[in-house]
Amino acid sequence: MIEVRDLTKDYGQRRAIDKLNFSISKGDVVGFLGPNGAGKSTTMKIITGFMAPSHGSASVAGFDVFENPLEVKKRIGYLPETPPVYGDMYVRDYLRYVAALKQVPNDKIEKSVDMAIEKTNLGEVQKRLIQHLSKGFKQRVGIAQAIVSDPEVLILDEPTVGLDPKQVAEIRDLIKTLKGQHTIILSTHILPEVEATCEKVIIINKGQIVAEDSISNLSTMEKGQRRLHVRLRKDVQDMKTVLSPIQEVTAVSFGASHKEWSIDLSGGEEVVENISSLLVNKGLGLVELTPAKRDLEDVFLKLTYGQAQKGGEA
Ligand code: ADP
Numbered sequence: 001m002i003e004v005r006d007l008t009k010d011y012g013q014r015r016a017i018d019k020l021n022f023s024i025s026k027g028d029v030v031g032f033l034g035p036n037g038a039g040k041s042t043t044m045k046i047i048t049g050f051m052a053p054s055h056g057s058a059s060v061a062g063f064d065v066f067e068n069p070l071e072v073k074k075r076i077g078y079l080p081e082t083p084p085v086y087g088d089m090y091v092r093d094y095l096r097y098v099a100a101l102k103q104v105p106n107d108k109i110e111k112s113v114d115m116a117i118e119k120t121n122l123g124e125v126q127k128r129l130i131q132h133l134s135k136g137f138k139q140r141v142g143i144a145q146a147i148v149s150d151p152e153v154l155i156l157d158e159p160t161v162g163l164d165p166k167q168v169a170e171i172r173d174l175i176k177t178l179k180g181q182h183t184i185i186l187s188t189h190i191l192p193e194v195e196a197t198c199e200k201v202i203i204i205n206k207g208q209i210v211a212e213d214s215i216s217n218l219s220t221m222e223k224g225q226r227r228l229h230v231r232l233r234k235d236v237q238d239m240k241t242v243l244s245p246i247q248e249v250t251a252v253s254f255g256a257s258h259k260e261w262s263i264d265l266s267g268g269e270e271v272v273e274n275i276s277s278l279l280v281n282k283g284l285g286l287v288e289l290t291p292a293k294r295d296l297e298d299v300f301l302k303l304t305y306g307q308a309q310k311g312g313e314a
Pocket of ligand 1: 038
């Protein structure tokens with residue numbers, strides 16, 4: 001549905017994005033995640049046809065963004081970082097105006113506006129001036145204008161920035177309800193936003209893609225690696241020595257106390273069995289042994305800031 005090839009953008013001397021390549025399939029809900037300044041908005045502006053790349057190409061539903069900008073714009077609903085909502089218009093009038101602009105046929109405009117108002121729960125404010133609405137409601141108007149033409153693709157750039165926690169939760173719930181009806185790209189620097197709403201994630205840092213995978217794959221340990229959490233009745237000061245007979249153990253670290261340890265290992269279940277036998281035979285009082293998923297936050301920090309540690313190293 002969306003193909004991006006070698007996409008590069010220079011602002012003068014500054015390279016904002018550098019040879020980005022990714023594909024997004026129909027119906028996917030993808031988080032475009034990266035710290036501020038990573039190049040997310042630049043990428044979104046190019047895909048939506050608001051800005052030309054310096055090199056490379058992007059296409060939506062088979063249409064090149066620059067050769068066929070109208071075909072692309074017809075298929076995309078875009079919520080930019082700063083929503084283009086006109087304060088001196090009434091909510092319903094504004095949505096009618098956007099629908100007409102997006103070439104929704106005249107006889108379908110009222111129905112399309114009703115649909116957008118219903119999905120974004122704007123019924124009670126549809127006759128109010130946009131400038132009198134709260135920030136959360138304005139953001140909903142921004143989403144309503146993106147969906148009013150029922151586009152195949154929805155691109156939402158930082159949809160919850162500047163909202164209070166209740167409004168954030170409401171917008172995330174709204175995005176969840178849009179799943180299955182559109183292919184969605186959600187650009188954000190907030191990791192929980194991606195975890196709450198997306199199935200796949202593309203992580204971008206300093207203008208380059210550093211990871212592209214499903215959330216579940218990214219949050220699992222790297223291939224062939226496992227992590228176990230163990231809880232013991234007894235304190236252990238030097239777990240490394242305790243586990244030294246097992247060569248497959250690659251790292252150990254303690255958690256809240258020296259009774260709780262994370263053990264990284266390579267190899268399969270037989271290694272897990274060996275570890276549990278060893279801890280039991282040493283009489284350490286093994287009360288819990290669970291396989292751990294790697295925290296997505298660890299992965300994100302490691303990829304973007306080169307650090308991934310929590311708790312103590314042993
Ligand atoms: P993000 O959306 O991830 O925060 P942006 O795409 O806005 O990142 O910016 C990527 C880089 O390009 C940043 O270093 C930013 O300072 C720079 N940049 C963005 N827009 C412009 C512009 N209009 N002129 C010059 N530099 C820009």
